């Protein structure tokens with residue numbers, strides 16, 4: 070298990086590995102005490118490597134910062150360069166501790182690791198089966214029933230944020246759904262969110278660094294959006310909760326969008342130093358007029374479901390209490406309609422714009438690739454990644 074933990078640490082933050090490079094030993098943490106001894110501190114460092122689940126980037130940044138403060142004192146190294154994403158996040162987490170005394174940092178470190186340990190103890194007491202089942206759950210769940218291919222984003226712990234793997238899975242899923250015996254395809258989200266857009270750690274955790282991640286991202290994004298442009302059957306979004314970023318812009322390529330009245334629609338591209346994607350630089354002005362499109366795509370105005378309906382982004386809004394029942398009853402009825410007629414009618418509506426949409430997609434991806442490497446975007450992503458590590 071330690072090897073798996075180390076691998077995880079390496080893929081996210083290589084030098085974080087050096088922080089915890091100690092021989093693995095089965096140790097039991099002393100209970101949190103008022104003043105952690107050096108032995109408690111060393112036990113805690115080993116305990117981190119025995120954690121059954123990755124504690125998440127924010128916790129790892131916090132552990133790193135407390136470790137450095139406890140061993141080296143206040144941050145005493147120069148700030149890394151703007152492109153050195155990971156080390157910059159670690160520097161900021163350490164620097165944010167200011168003059169916190171070494172003893173306090175050591176105690177905070179031991180307490181933080183203790184707070185993570187019950188889960189690992191729980192799983193080592195035979196609950197491992199339950200943990201492994203959760204860890205095995207897929208991020209995209211595809212089911213086919215009643216003539217409907219249902220594509221559920223299933224990463225609720227991360228608000229269904231899209232990883233590179235999820236983009237690739239969805240491309241394949243739409244390819245299969247375009248030729249299977251279903252009549253329509255439907256996207257929805259598990260948990261309280263529809264989808265919080267691109268996983269902002271896609272770029273910080275890429276093994277090959279930012280440049281390679283941006284190149285890869287542009288290729289994946291262009292193919293991903295093309296798979297929506299070219300999907301031949303009715304494509305419906307069941308927006309069960311808040312939608313952010315690409316989850317919102319893609320809606321311009323859907324044929325119907327049904328939203329719960331608790332859904333919101335947010336495209337904070339300028340805040341993130343980025344630019345619009347999924348053909349929204351074309352579909353949104355066409356759909357709602359350039360003034361409303363600008364408020365969303367440039368100024369990041371978040372819309373309620375009713376505002377999104379008024380602007381033509383949403384077909385219909387339902388009370389959250391009856392949303393799922395009403396929408397799925399309707400979709401099951403729609404899926405019984407003659408599929409060829411629906412496909413041919415969609416072709417008439419969409420085909421005269423396909424070439425334009427492909428061209429817009431290509432231009433947006435080229436622009437975004439440059440944006441991802443800009444200081445504005447890198448700083449915004451760093452702020453997001455380290456936002457919880459600031460003690």
Ligand SMILES: CCCC/C=C/CC(=O)SCCNC(=O)CCNC(=O)[C@H](O)C(C)(C)COP(=O)(O)OP(=O)(O)OC[C@H]1O[C@@H](n2cnc3c(N)ncnc32)[C@H](O)[C@@H]1OP(=O)(O)O
Nearest residue numbers: 125226227228230265266267268269270286290313314315
């Ligand atoms: C390669 C193709 C690229 C295509 C480009 C597309 C452009 C975009 O999509 S830009 C939009 C990107 N999305 C965001 O900016 C949203 C970022 N997330 C947030 O602002 C908040 O998490 C959100 C408002 C969605 C929810 O806030 P809270 O209710 O306070 O919950 P948490 O912030 O604690 O979130 C829980 C958990 O989920 C992680 N999370 C949520 N969204 C993302 C995300 N987009 N990327 C990565 N991680 C995300 C969040 O970090 C929390 O994780 P833990 O702290 O580990 O629990």
